Amino acid sequence: MSAAQHPSTSAPAPDAPSGIAVVGAGYWGPNLVRNLSASPDWELLAVCDLDQERARExxxxxxxxxxxxxxxxxxxxxxxxxxxxxPARTHHAIAVAALRAGKHVLVEKPLADSVEAGRAMVELARQQGLVLMADHTYCYTPAVEKIRELVAEGALGQILYVDSVRINLGLIQPDVDVFWDLAPHDLSVLDHVLPGGLRPLGVAAQGSDPVGAGRPCVGYLSLPLPGGAMAHVHVNWLSPTKIRQMVIGGSERTLVWDDLNPQQRISVYDRGVDLVQQSVDSADRRTASVSYRLGDTWSPALPEREALGAMVREFAASIRGERAPATDGEAGLRVLSVLEAAATSLRARGALVDVAILDRPLEIVR
Known part of the structure; x- marks a missing residue:
């Protein structure tokens, strides 16, 4: 059933703004309210929160x-x-209610608090013919859009490794650990820029709680990737310095994304290591000759715009175009699968654990 066929959803003119409501007036809700109010694609009609005074503000x-x-x-x-x-624990119930009422749904990260809940949301949206979109905001920044473009066109060559750091003196969350709070940003970016999305061969997680918060405040994720590449994510609530940096090393070039450097967010280095295999005897034993490549460094010019504005435009465009958004429910599921595997790895003292297989047929949880 399409959205236009659902009895509770009116069908506006193709170019007219669509009505939307924001559910949740806490930390992220005001940002959505501001961007939706300013968007020509949307007409903000309601703000819903259990704290009505907060909603009025x-x-x-x-x-x-x-x-x-x-x-x-x-x-x-x-x-x-x-x-x-x-909060993530409420996403499933609210999204399911909205989808059953015939509403398209945008959900802030993470998509849900478990893969099972996220899968149910994705399948229900599919059955209803509605758009379910994950608000992976960083994927809509000019920097990440440029990174995706460079990777797709082969400017970096074959991806060999990714090293991502997201640390700051942050707010220790009452209901989630540092992995569920910060790592979705890095994981969603990896899912957006890596060819085929984020599909690690396993997840190994190490975390610590040196301040007695009751949950990991410092964490490290190791993700072996297809083709022999490796991704590593470091997240930390306790650092007195703030760092948001990702290094993507390729066989041809290496890219450094420094999100806190507005003058030079992206730098591309034509530097690296070349290995040449050489035969050394009649038995065809081979050895590697190492050479170092030292070339130019350049920084692409990037426009300055708010990522949330681009995100709400994409939400509207996907609905009008009857297509999946760039960060759809499946993307949200891939991120969830890594977070859930990380929790399993933590319980197993950092062992490498499998990631949920998400390509099997989905079933609605009623």
Whole structure:
């Protein structure tokens, strides 16, 4: 069933803004409210939160409905879509209710609190003919879009390794560890830029809680990738310095993304190591000759724009084009599968564990 066929969803004119509601007025909700209000693709109609006073503050005088009732929002025929910005443990229940009411759904990271819950959301959206999109905001930054372009056109050659660091003196979360809080950003970027998405051969996680917070505050993920490549992600709530950096090493060039350097976010180095296999005797024994390549460094010019603005445009474009968004539910599932495998690895003291296979047929959890 398509969205236009669903009895609770009105069909606006092709170029008219679509009605949308934001559910959740906490940390991320105000950012969604601001960008949706400013977008020509959307008409913000409601802000929903159990704390109505907080919702009124976020609505900030805009002519929108403020309510603590999700049912009221979902009953509105002029609401075509719902943007969910609530704790991860609530994503599944809210998204399922919205999808069953015929609404397209945008969900902030992570998609859900388990692969099982995320799979149910993806399949229900598919059955309803509706768009389910993961708000992987970093994928819509000009820097990450350029990285994806360079990788796709082969400018870096074969990917050999990825080293990602996301550390800061951050807010220790009451309900999730540092992996679930910070790593989705890096994992979603990897899923967006790597050919074929993020499909590691396993996950090994090491974490520590040196301050007694009750959950890991410092963490390391090791992800062996197809073809012999390796990805490594370091996340940390306890660092007095803030670093957001990713190094992508290729057989031809190496790219460094420094998100905190607005003058030079991306640097591409034509430097690396070349190995030449040589035969050394009649038995065809081979040895490697090492040579170092020292070439130019360049930085592509990048436009300055807010990633969330591009993200809400993509949400609208995918609905109107009846296509999957760039960060669809499947992308959210791939990130979830790594997070869930990381939790298993932590319980196994850092052992390499398998990642959930997501290519099998999905079933709706009713």
């Amino acid at each position: 976020v609505a900030a005088g805009r002519p929108v409905q403020v309510t603590d009732s999700l049912d009221e929002v979902l009953a509105r025929e002029d609401v075509a879509a719902v943007a969910i910005a609530t």
